[in-house]
Amino acid sequence: MEYFLQQLINGLALGSIYGLVAIGYTMVYGIIGMINFAHGDIFMVGAFIALLAFLILVAIGVTAIPLALFLVLLIAMVLTSLYGWAVERIAYRPLRGSFRLAPLISAIGMSIVLQNYVQLAQGARVKTLPPLVTGVHTILDLGNRLVVQISNIQILIIATTFALMTGFSWLVASTSLGRDMRACEQDLKMAALLGVDTNKTISLTFLIGAALASVAGIMYLLYYGVIDFHIGFVAGVKAFTAAVLGGIGSLPGAMLGGLLIGLIETYWSAYFSVQYKDVAAFSILIVVLIFMPTGILGRPEVEKV
Amino acid sequence: MKSARLVALVAAAGLFAATGPALSQITIGVAGPMTGQYASFGEQLRNGANLALEDINAAGGVLKKQLKLVVGDDACDPKQARATADRFVAQRVPFVMGHYCSSSSIPASEAYAEGNVLQITPASTNPTFTERKLWNTFRVCGRDDQQGAVAGKYLADNFKGKKIAILNDKSTYGAGLANETKKALNAAGITEVLNEAYTQGDKDFTALVSRMKAADIDVVYVGGYHTEAGLILRQMRDQGMKTILMAGDALADKQFASITGQHAEGVLMTFGPDPRNRPSAAEIVKKFKAKGIDPEGYTLYTYAALQIWAQAVEKTGSTDPKKVAATIKAGKWNTVLGEISYDAKGDITVLDYVVYQWKADGTYAELKK
Numbered sequence: 001m002e003y004f005l006q007q008l009i010n011g012l013a014l015g016s017i018y019g020l021v022a023i024g025y026t027m028v029y030g031i032i033g034m035i036n037f038a039h040g041d042i043f044m045v046g047a048f049i050a051l052l053a054f055l056i057l058v059a060i061g062v063t064a065i066p067l068a069l070f071l072v073l074l075i076a077m078v079l080t081s082l083y084g085w086a087v088e089r090i091a092y093r094p095l096r097g098s099f100r101l102a103p104l105i106s107a108i109g110m111s112i113v114l115q116n117y118v119q120l121a122q123g124a125r126v127k128t129l130p131p132l133v134t135g136v137h138t139i140l141d142l143g144n145r146l147v148v149q150i151s152n153i154q155i156l157i158i159a160t161t162f163a164l165m166t167g168f169s170w171l172v173a174s175t176s177l178g179r180d181m182r183a184c185e186q187d188l189k190m191a192a193l194l195g196v197d198t199n200k201t202i203s204l205t206f207l208i209g210a211a212l213a214s215v216a217g218i219m220y221l222l223y224y225g226v227i228d229f230h231i232g233f234v235a236g237v238k239a240f241t242a243a244v245l246g247g248i249g250s251l252p253g254a255m256l257g258g259l260l261i262g263l264i265e266t267y268w269s270a271y272f273s274v275q276y277k278d279v280a281a282f283s284i285l286i287v288v289l290i291f292m293p294t295g296i297l298g299r300p301e302v303e304k305v
Numbered sequence: 306m307k308s309a310r311l312v313a314l315v316a317a318a319g320l321f322a323a324t325g326p327a328l329s330q331i332t333i334g335v336a337g338p339m340t341g342q343y344a345s346f347g348e349q350l351r352n353g354a355n356l357a358l359e360d361i362n363a364a365g366g367v368l369k370k371q372l373k374l375v376v377g378d379d380a381c382d383p384k385q386a387r388a389t390a391d392r393f394v395a396q397r398v399p400f401v402m403g404h405y406c407s408s409s410s411i412p413a414s415e416a417y418a419e420g421n422v423l424q425i426t427p428a429s430t431n432p433t434f435t436e437r438k439l440w441n442t443f444r445v446c447g448r449d450d451q452q453g454a455v456a457g458k459y460l461a462d463n464f465k466g467k468k469i470a471i472l473n474d475k476s477t478y479g480a481g482l483a484n485e486t487k488k489a490l491n492a493a494g495i496t497e498v499l500n501e502a503y504t505q506g507d508k509d510f511t512a513l514v515s516r517m518k519a520a521d522i523d524v525v526y527v528g529g530y531h532t533e534a535g536l537i538l539r540q541m542r543d544q545g546m547k548t549i550l551m552a553g554d555a556l557a558d559k560q561f562a563s564i565t566g567q568h569a570e571g572v573l574m575t576f577g578p579d580p581r582n583r584p585s586a587a588e589i590v591k592k593f594k595a596k597g598i599d600p601e602g603y604t605l606y607t608y609a610a611l612q613i614w615a616q617a618v619e620k621t622g623s624t625d626p627k628k629v630a631a632t633i634k635a636g637k638w639n640t641v642l643g644e645i646s647y648d649a650k651g652d653i654t655v656l657d658y659v660v661y662q663w664k665a666d667g668t669y670a671e672l673k674k
Contacts, residue, residue: 003519010511124340125348126532130566136545146519151543224508225539226532226564228342234506269512275475275502277512 002146007270008263012152013223015262016161020216021239022246022254023168024209030185030249031205032096037089037107039213040139040236041114047215047227048118051127065132076218077211084210085203087114093199111232112279118229128230129221157219164212165255171208172251181205185249238281247298256296260284331370331624333358334393335500336377336386336403336413337428340507342532343381344588345560346405346488350427351376352598353607354402356589367615368624371445379413381406386413395422399624402610404496407431407449412547414442423626425614427606430554431481435650443651445606445642447577447658449482452553456482456575457489460524460551469525471499472513472537474529479573482553483528483552498522507533514540527552535564542568549573557602562667570665575658577642579671580605586641609640623667 025112028036053075057068091106133153140148152270172178180201183191192198221227221237238261246257261281268280335354358374366372377393379386388411393401394416400423404410410429417424418439425443426434427554433447460469469490473483480502487497499520501513514537517525525541525548526535534552541548542565551573562569581590586605593600600608616639617632618624637646644652661669 003515006513006515006518010515014509014511079491123344125344126342126560126564127562128560130563131539131543131568134543137545147522220508224536225566226508226536230341230449231383231508266512267508270516272515273501275504276502 002142002144002148003270004285005140005148006146007266009148009154011263011266013157013262014266015222015259016157017216017219017258018235018239018242018261019255019258020164020212020219020233021235022242022258023165023251024213025240025243026208026248026251026254027181027205028245029243030251031181031202032092032103032184032188034092034100034103035107035240036087036092036209037104037208037218037236037240038091038110038114038238039209040232040234041111041118042080042084042087042210042232043217043220043235044085044227044232045114045118045238046076046158046217046231047221047231048122048127048208048217048229049079049214050218050221051129052075054129069132073215073218076214080214080217081207081211083114084213087210088203088206093202093227111236112304113234115229124229126226129225129227131225131252133222153223157223160215160219161255164215165251168208168212169251177201177204178280241282241285245288245295246273247295250295250297250299253295253297260296284296314639317374329370329377330373331367331390332373332375332396332398332407334377334398335397336379336389336393336401336409337405338381338409339376339378341380341382343530345531345558346428346555346603347361347378349558349602350403350607352593353427353600353604356569356593356596356598357608357611360589360592361611361615365366367618368622372615373526377401377403377511379406379409381409383408386410387416389413390416390420390422394422395416395461396423399626399629400425400614402427402607402614404429406476406478407434407481410434411477414439417441421626423614423630425610427610428554428603429478431477433477433481436651438650441626443610443613443633443647445610445640445645445653446554446603447656448652449478449553450485451656451672452575453485453487454489455660456486456526456551456553457493458662459573459575460486460490460526461495464524464549465495465668468498468521469495470501470517470522470525471497471620472500472525472527473496473502473504473528474527476505476529478553478555479527479529481528484524486528486663503529503533505530505533508536510537510540511544513537514544514546517541518544518546522546522548524549524551529600530555531558531561532564535561538568538572540563546641551575554602556663556671557661559601559667561598562663564581567665569663569667571665573672574661574663576658576661576669577600577606577657579643579661581642583641585639585643589641605641609642609645612640613638613645615629 024039053072091110095103154277180196186220242257242261243254246253265277268277313531337350339347370441377389405428407429410426430449475477554576556574621632660672663669
């Protein structure tokens with residue numbers, strides 16, 4: 001029982017990070033119907049900006065951890081969303097309206113550009129951050145050998161993710177920007193005809209997606225403490241899988257998909273074998289897609305004519 | 306159009322002319338993971354090779370020719386290692402120091418054997434490297450069967466009655482070392498409680514850590530590299546575990562401590578007797594320090610690899626790799642690590658693994674018996 005709960009906490013923390021990245025994939029897909037393959041690398045850029053911000057803050061003497069965390073969050077979200085905006089402006093907007101594959105290839109190109117740019121600018125070695133948020137709490141002690149514990153960083157990750165998810169759902173459901181986004185999702189041309197500034201809406205979508213990815217980057221940096229220019233690839237693949245599993249285009253779906261992938265990996269490692277956790281996660285993806293081709297919460301696609 | 310082609314031809318001729326003086330030089334190679342997550346070890350190899358080259362050139366070079374170093378990057382990836390090796394072969398390099406990862410050194414050595422290149426690895430410890438009866442493979446470090454025996458014996462002697470887990474990263478080096486350690490441990494009558502494998506590059510070990518916690522593991526032996534071992538340690542401490550971590554020579558880099566922070570304290574590892582403390586190394590260590598480099602891990606092993614080759618070439622009177630290989634096997638070589646001699650396979654003839662302990666300040670020192 002304790003073991004099951006402990007693994008649940010581990011899985012939720014891992015899944016939350018996947019989910020945060022997955023939201024970026026799903027949003028962009030929802031609004032312009034393309035897979036933004038550079039999104040994983042935006043996440044990586046976010047982690048690097050956060051690391052640099054930490055180092056700069058320590059250098060200028062800001063050592064109170066809550067204050068430093070808040071400032072880093074602010075700096076990383078602003079700068080990373082600029083990257084997200086720039087990627088859209090440079091690589092996707094000029095191709096809007098061309099055939100479907102063009103922006104896809106452009107996205108893969110952008111992903112390579114970002115990876116190599118960080119590799120050249122920051123070096124190819126792994127960068128490390130010593131543990132900043134420490135401390136564990138015992139949440140269940142039944143007097144057995146194993147007690148269920150949650151660390152402060154896990155609390156931080158899960159709480160941040162759920163707070164952002166709630167805030168973001170509210171933004172899409174009840175603000176005028178959210179209404180514009182939903183309009184663009186349904187029909188880009190019609191939305192434009194009805195006075196929605198589609199370019200601005202799409203830009204803002206990229207901005208928000210990148211900001212969420214940067215939060216995921218910070219969490220990753222704090223949780224694992226090791227980043228390199230390549231982390232965006234694996235995280236991107238997992239998050240993309242999560243988005244597809246949950247139903248691409250659906251926000252709660254992305255979150256659900258992320259948590260599911262995290263939990264499957266964790267429970268498979270816990271009860272079967274660590275070696276085969278990726279095999280398990282992707283096998284379940286295949287099974288789900290066979291029976292639910294649009295993912296768990298996805299809507300069946302209506303062919304637009 | 307024609308004149309443009311002429312210009313191109315002249316330029317090409319100029320290019321050849323520029324490479325002309327290279328004939329009075331001997332180009333040698335150093336290869337290892339210069340990028341990627343094990344790049345800190347590639348840097349150790351490159352630093353060692355660079356200083357050895359400078360020192361040898363300052364003393365007049367080899368066979369009165371100056372040495373020139375080409376750096377190859379394999380990123381610890383077998384495919385890339387093979388490509389790097391092919392490139393060295395195409396450049397007709399007579400000698401390569403490297404690679405670092407056993408999974409790179411082994412496929413690369415086959416390309417070198419066919420392409421007539423002598424290979425001395427400063428760091429690859431997997432037994433297979435020298436067990437295939439290739440003419441060209443040498444190493445300056447020990448072997449994992451020796452290392453595993455030392456680790457297994459240490460575990461058996463010091464942790465009797467404790468619960469031991471053995472993990473490996475499925476790499477040639479990691480799985481091989483974990484297996485040798487397991488053999489030695491089992492031979493001493495102790496069976497591990499948990500034996501698991503993870504994937505190189507994994508970052509999340511929380512599930513594995515909880516599993517070890519549930520199994521009440523006291524000591525975990527990791528056959529793997531420092532990035533994953535560091536993360537496993539960090540996540541064990543995050544979950545409030547006091548389990549002791551032990552691993553092999555792939556922990557011998559300060560970067561391990563920068564991943565774990567203060568948690569590095571008490572971590573055990575096996576490695577050769579600290580080369581920095583040998584009397585033969587004192588002067589060269591000083592030179593490294595003057596350049597702001599701490600010659601830790603395999604830096605001095607790489608320095609020694611070039612010393613052995615340079616001395617053997619002088620003795621042979623040619624850089625012909627096959628002749629040099631025969632000379633190396635027959636002689637005794639004075640290196641920064643002391644005197645080194647080889648058996649017929651290309652392994653060093655002394656056995657030298659000792660147990661180290663990491664300290665909270667991020668350094669490691671030999672454990673006093």
